[in-house]
Amino acid sequence: MTAQTATRPMLDGYNYAYLDEQTKRMIRRTMLKAIAIPGYQVPFGSREMPIPYGWGTGGMQLTASLIGDSDVFKCIDQGADDTTNAVSIRAFFAKVAGVTTTEDTEAATIIQSRHRKPEHPLREGQIMVYQVPQPDPLRRFEARETETRAMHAYSEYALPYLGLYEGYARLGRASSAAGHPVLTNERYVMTPSPIPSFDNPKLHNSPELQLFGAGREKRIYAVPPYTSVVSLHLEDKPFETQRWGAGCELCGSTDSYLDEVIIDDKGGRMFVCSDTHYCAIRRAERERAGVAPAEGQIP
Protein backbone atom coordinates (compact mmCIF):
# COMPACT_ATOMS: atom_id res chain seq x y z
CA MET A 1 0.00 0.00 0.00
CA THR A 2 2.80 2.42 0.69
CA ALA A 3 4.74 3.86 -2.19
CA GLN A 4 8.26 2.54 -2.41
CA THR A 5 11.01 4.47 -4.12
CA ALA A 6 13.62 2.26 -5.67
CA THR A 7 17.12 3.59 -5.93
CA ARG A 8 17.66 5.09 -9.36
CA PRO A 9 20.35 3.26 -11.32
CA MET A 10 19.48 0.29 -12.62
CA LEU A 11 21.08 -2.67 -14.28
CA ASP A 12 24.43 -2.39 -15.91
CA GLY A 13 24.35 -3.09 -19.61
CA TYR A 14 20.64 -2.40 -19.98
CA ASN A 15 19.05 0.68 -21.43
CA TYR A 16 16.62 2.68 -19.30
CA ALA A 17 13.32 0.71 -19.07
CA TYR A 18 14.87 -2.34 -20.78
CA LEU A 19 13.97 -1.50 -24.41
CA ASP A 20 16.39 0.46 -26.59
CA GLU A 21 15.48 4.04 -27.46
CA GLN A 22 14.68 3.36 -31.13
CA THR A 23 12.24 0.62 -30.18
CA LYS A 24 10.55 2.86 -27.63
CA ARG A 25 10.31 5.53 -30.27
CA MET A 26 8.71 3.13 -32.73
CA ILE A 27 6.22 2.02 -30.09
CA ARG A 28 5.39 5.63 -29.19
CA ARG A 29 4.74 6.42 -32.85
CA THR A 30 2.46 3.39 -33.03
CA MET A 31 0.64 4.57 -29.92
CA LEU A 32 0.12 8.02 -31.44
CA LYS A 33 -1.43 6.46 -34.51
CA ALA A 34 -3.59 4.23 -32.34
CA ILE A 35 -4.77 7.26 -30.35
CA ALA A 36 -5.54 9.11 -33.57
CA ILE A 37 -7.76 6.24 -34.78
CA PRO A 38 -9.60 5.03 -31.67
CA GLY A 39 -10.16 1.27 -31.63
CA TYR A 40 -8.07 0.59 -34.75
CA GLN A 41 -5.42 -2.09 -34.33
CA VAL A 42 -2.05 -0.71 -35.40
CA PRO A 43 0.62 -3.32 -36.18
CA PHE A 44 3.99 -2.81 -34.51
CA GLY A 45 7.34 -4.58 -34.32
CA SER A 46 6.84 -6.39 -31.07
CA ARG A 47 10.10 -7.27 -29.28
CA GLU A 48 11.08 -10.29 -27.28
CA MET A 49 10.59 -9.57 -23.60
CA PRO A 50 12.15 -11.46 -20.71
CA ILE A 51 8.81 -13.16 -19.92
CA PRO A 52 6.74 -15.61 -21.97
CA TYR A 53 3.99 -14.54 -24.35
CA GLY A 54 0.71 -14.39 -22.54
CA TRP A 55 2.22 -12.92 -19.39
CA GLY A 56 1.96 -9.36 -20.55
CA THR A 57 4.66 -8.73 -23.16
CA GLY A 58 2.42 -6.26 -25.00
CA GLY A 59 1.54 -4.27 -21.90
CA MET A 60 5.16 -4.27 -20.75
CA GLN A 61 6.37 -2.84 -24.04
CA LEU A 62 3.82 -0.03 -23.80
CA THR A 63 4.80 0.69 -20.20
CA ALA A 64 8.51 0.60 -21.06
CA SER A 65 7.96 3.14 -23.83
CA LEU A 66 5.87 5.45 -21.63
CA ILE A 67 7.64 5.33 -18.32
CA GLY A 68 9.90 8.11 -17.04
CA ASP A 69 11.49 9.33 -13.84
CA SER A 70 8.42 11.11 -12.57
CA ASP A 71 6.05 8.19 -13.08
CA VAL A 72 4.43 6.12 -10.37
CA PHE A 73 3.73 2.61 -11.56
CA LYS A 74 0.97 0.24 -10.47
CA CYS A 75 0.50 -3.23 -11.90
CA ILE A 76 -2.44 -5.52 -11.27
CA ASP A 77 -3.29 -9.04 -12.26
CA GLN A 78 -6.89 -10.26 -11.91
CA GLY A 79 -7.51 -7.01 -10.02
CA ALA A 80 -4.94 -7.90 -7.36
CA ASP A 81 -1.72 -6.07 -6.64
CA ASP A 82 -0.12 -8.97 -4.85
CA THR A 83 -0.26 -11.83 -7.36
CA THR A 84 2.97 -13.21 -8.79
CA ASN A 85 2.69 -11.59 -12.19
CA ALA A 86 1.81 -8.16 -10.82
CA VAL A 87 4.60 -8.26 -8.24
CA SER A 88 7.13 -9.41 -10.84
CA ILE A 89 6.27 -6.78 -13.43
CA ARG A 90 6.35 -4.06 -10.76
CA ALA A 91 9.71 -5.31 -9.59
CA PHE A 92 10.94 -5.40 -13.17
CA PHE A 93 10.20 -1.74 -13.77
CA ALA A 94 11.56 -0.77 -10.36
CA LYS A 95 14.76 -2.49 -11.41
CA VAL A 96 15.15 -1.40 -15.03
CA ALA A 97 13.65 2.10 -14.76
CA GLY A 98 14.15 2.88 -11.09
CA VAL A 99 10.57 3.99 -11.01
CA THR A 100 8.40 4.46 -7.93
CA THR A 101 5.80 1.71 -7.61
CA THR A 102 2.53 1.77 -5.75
CA GLU A 103 -0.65 -0.18 -5.10
CA ASP A 104 -2.63 3.04 -4.74
CA THR A 105 -4.85 3.54 -7.82
CA GLU A 106 -5.10 7.27 -7.23
CA ALA A 107 -1.36 7.77 -6.80
CA ALA A 108 -0.36 5.87 -9.92
CA THR A 109 0.36 7.61 -13.22
CA ILE A 110 0.62 4.38 -15.21
CA ILE A 111 -1.49 1.36 -14.36
CA GLN A 112 -0.73 -1.85 -16.21
CA SER A 113 -3.43 -4.46 -15.95
CA ARG A 114 -4.46 -7.91 -16.93
CA HIS A 115 -8.16 -8.83 -16.57
CA ARG A 116 -9.45 -5.79 -14.68
CA LYS A 117 -9.86 -2.07 -14.66
CA PRO A 118 -9.62 -0.70 -11.09
CA GLU A 119 -12.89 0.01 -9.29
CA HIS A 120 -11.77 3.52 -8.34
CA PRO A 121 -12.50 5.91 -11.23
CA LEU A 122 -9.36 7.15 -12.95
CA ARG A 123 -8.66 10.80 -13.71
CA GLU A 124 -7.20 12.90 -16.49
CA GLY A 125 -3.48 12.41 -16.91
CA GLN A 126 -3.44 8.80 -15.82
CA ILE A 127 -2.66 6.06 -18.34
CA MET A 128 -4.28 2.67 -18.28
CA VAL A 129 -2.25 -0.05 -20.03
CA TYR A 130 -4.01 -3.32 -20.84
CA GLN A 131 -2.28 -6.59 -21.67
CA VAL A 132 -4.19 -8.18 -24.53
CA PRO A 133 -3.98 -11.80 -25.70
CA GLN A 134 -6.16 -11.59 -28.83
CA PRO A 135 -6.70 -8.08 -30.15
CA ASP A 136 -9.05 -8.90 -33.02
CA PRO A 137 -12.71 -9.42 -32.06
CA LEU A 138 -13.30 -11.04 -35.47
CA ARG A 139 -10.49 -13.60 -35.24
CA ARG A 140 -12.65 -16.12 -33.42
CA PHE A 141 -14.82 -16.36 -36.53
CA GLU A 142 -12.47 -15.56 -39.36
CA ALA A 143 -8.92 -16.88 -39.48
CA ARG A 144 -7.77 -14.86 -42.51
CA GLU A 145 -6.09 -11.56 -41.63
CA THR A 146 -6.80 -10.16 -45.12
CA GLU A 147 -10.50 -10.81 -44.59
CA THR A 148 -10.72 -9.38 -41.05
CA ARG A 149 -8.85 -6.26 -42.19
CA ALA A 150 -11.36 -5.77 -45.02
CA MET A 151 -14.21 -6.25 -42.55
CA HIS A 152 -12.79 -3.59 -40.23
CA ALA A 153 -12.08 -1.27 -43.14
CA TYR A 154 -15.63 -1.49 -44.48
CA SER A 155 -17.31 -1.69 -41.06
CA GLU A 156 -18.71 -5.12 -41.87
CA TYR A 157 -19.48 -6.06 -38.32
CA ALA A 158 -21.92 -8.95 -38.54
CA LEU A 159 -19.60 -11.49 -36.94
CA PRO A 160 -19.44 -10.14 -33.36
CA TYR A 161 -23.23 -10.20 -33.39
CA LEU A 162 -23.10 -13.81 -34.54
CA GLY A 163 -21.11 -14.44 -31.36
CA LEU A 164 -23.89 -12.78 -29.36
CA TYR A 165 -26.53 -14.89 -31.15
CA GLU A 166 -24.58 -18.02 -30.27
CA GLY A 167 -24.43 -17.01 -26.63
CA TYR A 168 -28.17 -16.47 -26.34
CA ALA A 169 -28.93 -19.63 -28.33
CA ARG A 170 -26.68 -21.87 -26.25
CA LEU A 171 -26.60 -20.23 -22.82
CA GLY A 172 -29.50 -17.78 -22.78
CA ARG A 173 -27.09 -14.88 -22.25
CA ALA A 174 -24.15 -13.22 -23.95
CA SER A 175 -21.40 -15.82 -23.70
CA SER A 176 -18.56 -13.31 -23.50
CA ALA A 177 -18.12 -12.90 -19.73
CA ALA A 178 -14.76 -11.36 -20.59
CA GLY A 179 -13.68 -9.55 -23.72
CA HIS A 180 -17.23 -8.58 -24.68
CA PRO A 181 -16.82 -6.65 -27.97
CA VAL A 182 -17.36 -2.88 -28.00
CA LEU A 183 -17.87 -0.24 -30.67
CA THR A 184 -15.28 2.50 -30.16
CA ASN A 185 -15.89 6.07 -31.26
CA GLU A 186 -18.83 4.80 -33.35
CA ARG A 187 -16.41 3.28 -35.84
CA TYR A 188 -14.20 0.33 -34.92
CA VAL A 189 -15.30 -2.79 -33.12
CA MET A 190 -12.57 -3.75 -30.67
CA THR A 191 -12.11 -6.22 -27.90
CA PRO A 192 -11.56 -4.78 -24.43
CA SER A 193 -10.04 -8.14 -23.76
CA PRO A 194 -9.51 -9.57 -21.31
CA ILE A 195 -11.51 -7.50 -18.82
CA PRO A 196 -14.89 -8.86 -17.67
CA SER A 197 -17.92 -7.31 -19.36
CA PHE A 198 -18.59 -5.90 -15.87
CA ASP A 199 -15.79 -3.41 -16.57
CA ASN A 200 -16.97 -2.49 -20.08
CA PRO A 201 -19.07 0.51 -18.98
CA LYS A 202 -15.98 1.94 -17.23
CA LEU A 203 -14.29 2.37 -20.63
CA HIS A 204 -16.95 4.75 -21.90
CA ASN A 205 -16.12 8.48 -21.83
CA SER A 206 -13.37 7.83 -19.37
CA PRO A 207 -11.02 10.75 -18.58
CA GLU A 208 -7.75 8.78 -18.72
CA LEU A 209 -5.88 7.48 -21.74
CA GLN A 210 -6.39 3.75 -22.33
CA LEU A 211 -3.81 1.77 -24.29
CA PHE A 212 -4.00 -1.87 -25.33
CA GLY A 213 -0.93 -3.92 -26.23
CA ALA A 214 -0.82 -7.41 -27.71
CA GLY A 215 2.80 -8.61 -27.78
CA ARG A 216 2.40 -11.95 -29.49
CA GLU A 217 -0.15 -10.64 -32.00
CA LYS A 218 1.91 -7.46 -32.51
CA ARG A 219 -0.93 -4.96 -32.28
CA ILE A 220 -1.50 -1.75 -30.34
CA TYR A 221 -4.82 0.06 -30.07
CA ALA A 222 -6.16 2.83 -27.92
CA VAL A 223 -9.16 4.61 -26.47
CA PRO A 224 -8.33 8.30 -26.03
CA PRO A 225 -9.87 10.22 -23.10
CA TYR A 226 -13.59 10.95 -23.36
CA THR A 227 -14.25 8.56 -26.22
CA SER A 228 -17.49 6.68 -26.64
CA VAL A 229 -17.18 2.94 -26.01
CA VAL A 230 -20.43 1.02 -26.40
CA SER A 231 -20.84 -2.67 -25.67
CA LEU A 232 -22.41 -4.49 -28.61
CA HIS A 233 -25.82 -6.03 -28.06
CA LEU A 234 -28.71 -7.39 -30.07
CA GLU A 235 -31.68 -5.02 -30.31
CA ASP A 236 -33.99 -7.25 -28.27
CA LYS A 237 -31.29 -8.40 -25.84
CA PRO A 238 -29.86 -5.44 -23.90
CA PHE A 239 -26.29 -5.54 -22.63
CA GLU A 240 -26.10 -6.70 -19.03
CA THR A 241 -23.22 -6.98 -16.59
CA GLN A 242 -22.66 -9.76 -14.12
CA ARG A 243 -24.43 -9.51 -10.73
CA TRP A 244 -23.81 -11.30 -7.47
CA GLY A 245 -26.42 -12.07 -4.84
CA ALA A 246 -24.55 -10.43 -1.98
CA GLY A 247 -21.69 -7.99 -1.57
CA CYS A 248 -18.01 -8.56 -0.86
CA GLU A 249 -17.65 -10.61 2.30
CA LEU A 250 -14.66 -8.57 3.43
CA CYS A 251 -15.63 -4.98 2.76
CA GLY A 252 -19.35 -5.28 2.01
CA SER A 253 -19.13 -3.56 -1.37
CA THR A 254 -22.12 -4.35 -3.57
CA ASP A 255 -20.91 -2.55 -6.67
CA SER A 256 -17.51 -4.08 -7.25
CA TYR A 257 -16.46 -7.14 -9.24
CA LEU A 258 -16.30 -10.20 -6.99
CA ASP A 259 -14.05 -13.24 -7.15
CA GLU A 260 -15.13 -16.57 -5.76
CA VAL A 261 -12.40 -17.80 -3.44
CA ILE A 262 -12.21 -21.34 -2.08
CA ILE A 263 -11.24 -21.11 1.58
CA ASP A 264 -10.99 -24.72 2.75
CA ASP A 265 -11.18 -28.26 1.40
CA LYS A 266 -14.75 -28.82 2.60
CA GLY A 267 -16.42 -26.81 -0.15
CA GLY A 268 -16.22 -23.54 1.77
CA ARG A 269 -16.09 -20.46 -0.42
CA MET A 270 -16.50 -16.75 -0.20
CA PHE A 271 -16.99 -13.86 -2.59
CA VAL A 272 -14.51 -11.01 -2.26
CA CYS A 273 -13.54 -7.95 -4.29
CA SER A 274 -11.13 -8.80 -7.05
CA ASP A 275 -9.66 -5.29 -6.72
CA THR A 276 -7.52 -5.80 -3.62
CA HIS A 277 -6.58 -2.13 -3.21
CA TYR A 278 -10.20 -0.99 -3.40
CA CYS A 279 -11.17 -3.64 -0.85
CA ALA A 280 -8.37 -2.73 1.54
CA ILE A 281 -9.29 0.97 1.47
CA ARG A 282 -12.93 0.17 2.19
CA ARG A 283 -12.04 -2.15 5.04
CA ALA A 284 -9.83 0.50 6.59
CA GLU A 285 -12.65 3.02 6.30
CA ARG A 286 -15.11 0.64 7.92
CA GLU A 287 -12.72 -0.03 10.74
CA ARG A 288 -12.33 3.67 11.37
CA ALA A 289 -16.11 4.07 11.34
CA GLY A 290 -16.37 1.22 13.83
CA VAL A 291 -18.30 -1.25 11.71
CA ALA A 292 -17.75 -4.66 13.23
CA PRO A 293 -16.32 -7.21 10.83
CA ALA A 294 -18.73 -9.96 9.87
CA GLU A 295 -18.36 -13.32 11.58
CA GLY A 296 -15.75 -15.59 10.08
CA GLN A 297 -14.21 -12.68 8.25
CA ILE A 298 -10.55 -12.61 7.51
CA PRO A 299 -9.16 -9.51 9.23
Place this chain on the structure above:
Amino acid sequence: MIGDKILLEARGVTVRYGKTVACDGVSLDLRAGEVLGIVGESGSGKTSLLTSLSGRLRPASGEVLFDVRGQGLADVYALSEPDRRRVRREEWGFVHQNPRDGLRLRISAGGNIVEPLLMCGERRYEPMRGTAIQWLERVELDPARIDQRPSQFSGGMQQRVQIARALAHRPRLVFMDEPTGGLDVSVQARLLDMLRGLVRELDLAVMVVTHDLAVARLLADRLMVMKNGRVVETGLTDQVLDDPQDAYTQLLVSAAM
Protein backbone atom coordinates in the same frame (compact mmCIF):
# COMPACT_ATOMS: atom_id res chain seq x y z
CA MET B 1 -40.89 -18.40 -64.08
CA ILE B 2 -38.07 -17.29 -66.28
CA GLY B 3 -38.21 -13.53 -66.72
CA ASP B 4 -37.04 -11.38 -69.57
CA LYS B 5 -34.63 -9.43 -67.46
CA ILE B 6 -30.99 -10.38 -67.69
CA LEU B 7 -29.56 -10.89 -64.20
CA LEU B 8 -26.03 -11.93 -65.00
CA GLU B 9 -24.11 -11.59 -68.22
CA ALA B 10 -20.60 -12.71 -69.08
CA ARG B 11 -18.76 -11.34 -72.09
CA GLY B 12 -15.65 -13.15 -73.24
CA VAL B 13 -14.50 -14.17 -69.77
CA THR B 14 -10.98 -15.57 -69.82
CA VAL B 15 -9.35 -16.95 -66.69
CA ARG B 16 -5.64 -17.75 -66.66
CA TYR B 17 -3.38 -19.31 -64.08
CA GLY B 18 0.04 -18.31 -65.32
CA LYS B 19 0.22 -19.79 -68.81
CA THR B 20 -2.62 -22.20 -68.24
CA VAL B 21 -5.89 -21.01 -69.71
CA ALA B 22 -8.72 -22.30 -67.53
CA CYS B 23 -11.56 -20.48 -69.26
CA ASP B 24 -11.28 -19.14 -72.75
CA GLY B 25 -13.60 -16.33 -73.82
CA VAL B 26 -16.81 -17.64 -72.27
CA SER B 27 -19.98 -15.60 -72.85
CA LEU B 28 -23.36 -16.36 -71.35
CA ASP B 29 -26.42 -14.76 -69.88
CA LEU B 30 -28.75 -15.74 -67.10
CA ARG B 31 -32.28 -14.44 -66.62
CA ALA B 32 -34.20 -14.01 -63.39
CA GLY B 33 -35.67 -17.32 -62.25
CA GLU B 34 -33.55 -19.36 -64.63
CA VAL B 35 -31.37 -22.32 -63.72
CA LEU B 36 -28.27 -22.66 -65.84
CA GLY B 37 -26.24 -25.86 -65.62
CA ILE B 38 -22.56 -25.89 -66.51
CA VAL B 39 -21.35 -29.42 -67.22
CA GLY B 40 -18.08 -30.89 -68.34
CA GLU B 41 -15.39 -33.23 -67.08
CA SER B 42 -12.83 -32.39 -64.41
CA GLY B 43 -10.45 -29.68 -65.54
CA SER B 44 -12.78 -28.28 -68.15
CA GLY B 45 -12.85 -24.88 -66.45
CA LYS B 46 -16.31 -25.07 -64.85
CA THR B 47 -15.28 -24.07 -61.36
CA SER B 48 -12.87 -21.37 -62.56
CA LEU B 49 -15.73 -19.88 -64.55
CA LEU B 50 -18.05 -20.00 -61.54
CA THR B 51 -15.43 -18.45 -59.28
CA SER B 52 -14.90 -15.68 -61.77
CA LEU B 53 -18.62 -15.05 -62.32
CA SER B 54 -19.21 -14.88 -58.58
CA GLY B 55 -16.77 -12.02 -58.10
CA ARG B 56 -14.02 -13.97 -56.43
CA LEU B 57 -11.48 -14.16 -59.27
CA ARG B 58 -10.89 -11.26 -61.62
CA PRO B 59 -10.80 -12.55 -65.19
CA ALA B 60 -7.70 -11.84 -67.29
CA SER B 61 -10.03 -10.36 -69.87
CA GLY B 62 -13.73 -10.02 -70.42
CA GLU B 63 -16.55 -8.62 -68.33
CA VAL B 64 -18.99 -9.94 -65.78
CA LEU B 65 -22.16 -7.87 -65.52
CA PHE B 66 -24.75 -8.20 -62.78
CA ASP B 67 -28.06 -6.45 -62.32
CA VAL B 68 -27.12 -4.68 -59.08
CA ARG B 69 -30.11 -3.60 -57.03
CA GLY B 70 -30.87 0.07 -57.59
CA GLN B 71 -28.12 0.41 -60.16
CA GLY B 72 -28.89 -1.89 -63.09
CA LEU B 73 -26.46 -3.98 -65.08
CA ALA B 74 -22.96 -3.19 -63.81
CA ASP B 75 -19.51 -4.70 -64.25
CA VAL B 76 -18.88 -6.68 -61.09
CA TYR B 77 -15.15 -6.04 -61.23
CA ALA B 78 -15.60 -2.32 -61.86
CA LEU B 79 -17.56 -1.95 -58.61
CA SER B 80 -15.62 -0.70 -55.62
CA GLU B 81 -14.53 -3.47 -53.27
CA PRO B 82 -17.08 -2.67 -50.55
CA ASP B 83 -19.85 -2.58 -53.18
CA ARG B 84 -18.75 -5.91 -54.63
CA ARG B 85 -18.67 -7.41 -51.16
CA ARG B 86 -22.14 -6.02 -50.50
CA VAL B 87 -23.50 -7.60 -53.68
CA ARG B 88 -21.94 -10.95 -52.76
CA ARG B 89 -23.29 -10.69 -49.24
CA GLU B 90 -26.79 -9.45 -49.92
CA GLU B 91 -27.76 -10.45 -53.43
CA TRP B 92 -25.93 -13.74 -53.93
CA GLY B 93 -25.81 -17.07 -52.21
CA PHE B 94 -23.18 -19.81 -52.43
CA VAL B 95 -23.39 -23.56 -52.10
CA HIS B 96 -19.99 -25.25 -52.07
CA GLN B 97 -19.32 -28.87 -52.87
CA ASN B 98 -17.82 -29.41 -49.45
CA PRO B 99 -20.11 -28.09 -46.70
CA ARG B 100 -17.00 -27.40 -44.64
CA ASP B 101 -16.12 -24.65 -47.12
CA GLY B 102 -19.49 -22.99 -46.82
CA LEU B 103 -20.21 -23.39 -43.11
CA ARG B 104 -18.57 -22.10 -39.96
CA LEU B 105 -17.83 -25.30 -38.11
CA ARG B 106 -17.49 -23.76 -34.65
CA ILE B 107 -20.85 -22.06 -34.93
CA SER B 108 -24.20 -23.84 -34.45
CA ALA B 109 -26.44 -24.76 -37.40
CA GLY B 110 -28.78 -21.94 -36.37
CA GLY B 111 -25.89 -19.48 -36.19
CA ASN B 112 -24.78 -20.49 -39.66
CA ILE B 113 -28.25 -19.86 -41.02
CA VAL B 114 -28.66 -16.44 -39.36
CA GLU B 115 -25.22 -15.17 -40.34
CA PRO B 116 -26.35 -13.95 -43.79
CA LEU B 117 -29.27 -12.18 -42.09
CA LEU B 118 -26.82 -10.43 -39.76
CA MET B 119 -24.74 -9.53 -42.80
CA CYS B 120 -27.83 -7.86 -44.25
CA GLY B 121 -28.27 -5.81 -41.09
CA GLU B 122 -30.67 -7.84 -38.92
CA ARG B 123 -29.87 -7.27 -35.24
CA ARG B 124 -32.87 -8.80 -33.42
CA TYR B 125 -32.53 -12.19 -31.82
CA GLU B 126 -36.12 -13.45 -31.91
CA PRO B 127 -36.82 -12.87 -35.62
CA MET B 128 -33.47 -14.46 -36.51
CA ARG B 129 -34.22 -17.44 -34.33
CA GLY B 130 -37.63 -17.80 -36.01
CA THR B 131 -36.13 -17.65 -39.48
CA ALA B 132 -33.52 -20.26 -38.58
CA ILE B 133 -36.21 -22.66 -37.33
CA GLN B 134 -38.28 -22.06 -40.45
CA TRP B 135 -35.32 -22.82 -42.66
CA LEU B 136 -34.40 -25.98 -40.83
CA GLU B 137 -37.94 -27.20 -41.45
CA ARG B 138 -37.73 -26.17 -45.05
CA VAL B 139 -34.58 -28.19 -45.66
CA GLU B 140 -36.16 -31.10 -43.76
CA LEU B 141 -33.97 -31.01 -40.67
CA ASP B 142 -35.21 -31.39 -37.11
CA PRO B 143 -35.51 -27.83 -35.68
CA ALA B 144 -34.63 -29.28 -32.26
CA ARG B 145 -31.08 -29.63 -33.54
CA ILE B 146 -30.75 -25.90 -34.16
CA ASP B 147 -28.00 -25.39 -31.60
CA GLN B 148 -25.86 -28.34 -32.65
CA ARG B 149 -22.67 -27.72 -34.54
CA PRO B 150 -22.23 -28.86 -38.15
CA SER B 151 -19.76 -31.52 -37.00
CA GLN B 152 -22.65 -33.27 -35.27
CA PHE B 153 -24.54 -33.61 -38.56
CA SER B 154 -24.03 -36.18 -41.32
CA GLY B 155 -22.61 -35.07 -44.66
CA GLY B 156 -26.03 -34.86 -46.31
CA MET B 157 -27.43 -32.90 -43.38
CA GLN B 158 -24.48 -30.50 -43.43
CA GLN B 159 -25.26 -29.88 -47.07
CA ARG B 160 -28.87 -29.07 -46.12
CA VAL B 161 -27.64 -26.59 -43.51
CA GLN B 162 -25.43 -25.04 -46.12
CA ILE B 163 -28.34 -24.70 -48.53
CA ALA B 164 -30.47 -23.06 -45.81
CA ARG B 165 -27.59 -20.66 -45.11
CA ALA B 166 -27.22 -19.83 -48.80
CA LEU B 167 -30.91 -19.02 -49.18
CA ALA B 168 -31.93 -17.52 -45.81
CA HIS B 169 -31.34 -13.91 -46.83
CA ARG B 170 -33.40 -14.39 -50.02
CA PRO B 171 -30.65 -13.84 -52.57
CA ARG B 172 -31.60 -13.26 -56.20
CA LEU B 173 -28.83 -15.45 -57.56
CA VAL B 174 -27.29 -18.60 -56.15
CA PHE B 175 -24.01 -20.13 -57.26
CA MET B 176 -23.69 -23.86 -56.68
CA ASP B 177 -20.56 -25.90 -57.18
CA GLU B 178 -21.32 -29.62 -57.27
CA PRO B 179 -24.04 -29.27 -54.61
CA THR B 180 -24.49 -33.03 -54.34
CA GLY B 181 -20.89 -34.13 -54.83
CA GLY B 182 -19.62 -36.58 -52.24
CA LEU B 183 -23.06 -37.78 -51.19
CA ASP B 184 -24.45 -41.26 -51.74
CA VAL B 185 -27.07 -41.78 -54.41
CA SER B 186 -30.18 -41.95 -52.24
CA VAL B 187 -29.19 -38.90 -50.17
CA GLN B 188 -28.33 -37.14 -53.40
CA ALA B 189 -31.75 -37.86 -54.89
CA ARG B 190 -33.62 -36.53 -51.83
CA LEU B 191 -31.42 -33.43 -51.68
CA LEU B 192 -31.93 -32.73 -55.38
CA ASP B 193 -35.65 -33.11 -55.01
CA MET B 194 -35.68 -30.62 -52.16
CA LEU B 195 -33.39 -28.23 -54.01
CA ARG B 196 -35.59 -28.35 -57.09
CA GLY B 197 -38.64 -27.55 -54.97
CA LEU B 198 -36.92 -24.58 -53.32
CA VAL B 199 -35.64 -23.18 -56.58
CA ARG B 200 -39.12 -23.21 -58.10
CA GLU B 201 -40.82 -21.96 -54.96
CA LEU B 202 -38.46 -19.04 -54.39
CA ASP B 203 -38.13 -18.27 -58.08
CA LEU B 204 -34.34 -18.31 -57.79
CA ALA B 205 -31.83 -17.79 -60.52
CA VAL B 206 -29.18 -20.47 -60.12
CA MET B 207 -25.90 -21.19 -61.76
CA VAL B 208 -24.99 -24.77 -61.00
CA VAL B 209 -21.72 -26.44 -61.88
CA THR B 210 -21.71 -30.21 -62.01
CA HIS B 211 -20.07 -33.12 -63.71
CA ASP B 212 -23.17 -35.20 -63.00
CA LEU B 213 -25.59 -35.09 -65.93
CA ALA B 214 -28.42 -36.46 -63.76
CA VAL B 215 -28.10 -33.41 -61.49
CA ALA B 216 -28.11 -31.16 -64.54
CA ARG B 217 -31.19 -32.85 -65.98
CA LEU B 218 -33.11 -32.51 -62.73
CA LEU B 219 -32.21 -28.93 -61.89
CA ALA B 220 -31.26 -27.00 -65.00
CA ASP B 221 -33.48 -25.27 -67.52
CA ARG B 222 -30.56 -24.64 -69.79
CA LEU B 223 -27.21 -26.36 -70.15
CA MET B 224 -23.75 -25.27 -71.13
CA VAL B 225 -21.18 -27.94 -71.97
CA MET B 226 -17.52 -27.04 -71.43
CA LYS B 227 -14.36 -28.67 -72.60
CA ASN B 228 -10.80 -27.36 -72.22
CA GLY B 229 -12.06 -24.00 -71.09
CA ARG B 230 -14.38 -23.47 -74.03
CA VAL B 231 -18.12 -23.78 -74.40
CA VAL B 232 -18.75 -26.55 -76.91
CA GLU B 233 -22.51 -26.67 -76.77
CA THR B 234 -25.37 -24.80 -75.20
CA GLY B 235 -29.13 -25.20 -75.28
CA LEU B 236 -32.21 -26.33 -73.39
CA THR B 237 -31.36 -29.17 -71.02
CA ASP B 238 -33.56 -31.83 -72.62
CA GLN B 239 -32.43 -30.80 -76.06
CA VAL B 240 -28.74 -31.04 -75.20
CA LEU B 241 -29.04 -34.31 -73.34
CA ASP B 242 -31.43 -36.05 -75.75
CA ASP B 243 -29.98 -34.79 -78.97
CA PRO B 244 -26.38 -33.75 -78.42
CA GLN B 245 -24.86 -32.05 -81.45
CA ASP B 246 -21.23 -31.74 -80.47
CA ALA B 247 -19.02 -34.82 -80.58
CA TYR B 248 -17.79 -34.23 -77.03
CA THR B 249 -21.31 -33.81 -75.66
CA GLN B 250 -22.31 -37.05 -77.38
CA LEU B 251 -19.42 -38.77 -75.68
CA LEU B 252 -20.36 -37.28 -72.30
CA VAL B 253 -24.01 -38.28 -72.63
CA SER B 254 -23.25 -41.80 -73.79
CA ALA B 255 -20.68 -42.24 -71.03
CA ALA B 256 -23.25 -41.24 -68.43
CA MET B 257 -26.00 -43.55 -69.65
